[in-house]
Amino acid sequence: MERGEGHGGRLVHDVETEDVSTALVRFENGAMATVVNSVLSPDEVSRIRIDCERATVELTHLYGHSNDNWRITPAPDVSGEEVAAWQDFGPDVRVRTWSSCANSSSACGPACGRASSGADGRTSLELITALYKSAFTDTTVRAGEIGPETPITRRCTAAPPAGRLVAREEVSA
Numbered sequence: 001m002e003r004g005e006g007h008g009g010r011l012v013h014d015v016e017t018e019d020v021s022t023a024l025v026r027f028e029n030g031a032m033a034t035v036v037n038s039v040l041s042p043d044e045v046s047r048i049r050i051d052c053e054r055a056t057v058e059l060t061h062l063y064g065h066s067n068d069n070w071r072i073t074p075a076p077d078v079s080g081e082e083v084a085a086w087q088d089f090g091p092d093v094r095v096r097t098w099s100s101c102a103n104s105s106s107a108c109g110p111a112c113g114r115a116s117s118g119a120d121g122r123t124s125l126e127l128i129t130a131l132y133k134s135a136f137t138d139t140t141v142r143a144g145e146i147g148p149e150t151p152i153t154r155r156c157t158a159a160p161p162a163g164r165l166v167a168r169e170e171v172s173a
Helices: 080-086 098-104 108-112 120-137
Strands: 003-009 020-026 032-038 046-051 055-061 070-074
Touching: 003 120, 020 120, 070 080
Parallel strands: none
Antiparallel strands: 003 020, 020 032, 046 055, 055 070
């Protein structure tokens, strides 16, 4: 992440964390992402969409997914053989957690340019923590601002309903 900005709050549900959040992220390689999380929608569906130069990879499911829940839309110049290889997800095992998603998403690596590894997990957690820090402090967070001693890594909770997110202990900018 080069920089990110997050917003969130409790709008409806009496929970300790947010019930809706949004984020804008710019990565060091220039890629950009929007992230929306909400438990407010009666639609109750999880959607992941990754737009890459060679394909769009989408996953739509509710509380777990299988091979049939993936859709790959290739760029016009991608060969049928390449698309067929991306469609080989391996055995059709219903997945219930995002961490297991990598086992089912062999298409995303080649379609998007690279596969992820276990080492990317820390980077993902730093991104999430940076977005919480942004929401708590109402600032843009830049790469390198999150580390083991950053106060935000200790605890994140939400403000009263309809409030913006706040940390229970003071968060330094």
